[in-house]
Amino acid sequence: MSPSDLDTSPLDTARRLAESGDLGAAAAILAELAADPDAPDRAQAAVGLAVVLEESGDVDGARAAARTALATGHPEFAAQAACHLAQGFEREDKDEQARGAWQAVIGLGTDAYQPLAHLALARLALRVDELEEAAQELRAVIDTGDPALAPEAAQQLAELLLELGHPGEAADALVVALEVAEGVSAARLRVQLGIAHLELACAEFAGAVEEGQDAETVALAIELLARTLPLRGRPEDAEHVWAYGLDHADETLAAHVRNRYARET
Secondary structure (H helix, E strand, O other): OHHHHHHHHHHHHHHHEEEEEOOHHHHHHHHOOOOOOOOOHHHHHHHHHHHHHHHHHHHHHHHHHHHHHHHOOOOOHHHHHHHHHHHHHHOOOOHEEEEEEEEHHHHOOOHHHHHHHHHHHHEEEEOOHHHHHHHHHHHHHHHHHOHHHHHHHHHHHHHHHHOOOOOOHHHHHHHHOHHHHHHHHHHHHHHHHHHHHHHHHHHHHHHHHOOOOOOOHHHHHHHHHHHHHHHHOOOOHHHHHHHHOOOOOHHHHHHHHHHHHHOOO
């Protein structure tokens, strides 16, 4: 045995064994460390044991090891263990157990894992159409300012808010996320922001049509609304808007609309 072997910690030895494919030997070392309540590396060993046992196909043993790590309350390794549990439950479509594990991650308060947990809780809420809860969790991700997950959450939140008819809130969320987004993520958010603005424009044009009294202004609003709606995939609605103006009882308004409609290419 070389001097370097003598200096190697049991955790490092277990890691090398696992990487070389000797999962059984690695598990034996990690299990001994995880079973010792006084071991300084107990939480880390328990997480490693959970990973090794899962790779070996022992799902129940892996979850038991993860729960051991979670019980230590270690800010890093307990959070890793809770993530391990949550992801495993999600793969098996055990959503309630997954939800509990993700909430445990949040309860530990480790900053690095908060965005992932909130995003997962939003995903679970969407599966059961709990839209308000999903929106709340997505906002929590955005609030973390995570450069990778905040833009993703903002895009999801914007899509949800647009579906619910809240384009202004969607735009606000996207603007906040753009402060940390870069590259492809930023470009996607800008496209989404443009879509939100189109929805806002449609709402304002529709309001002008309903409230306006000046025939020329109302005709302009009708044209802008009718030309914007197809950009949102609503050509049939655009035809209805044109028809409303062209057939309007106010002949002055109808004449203005006819002039604008004639410019259509």
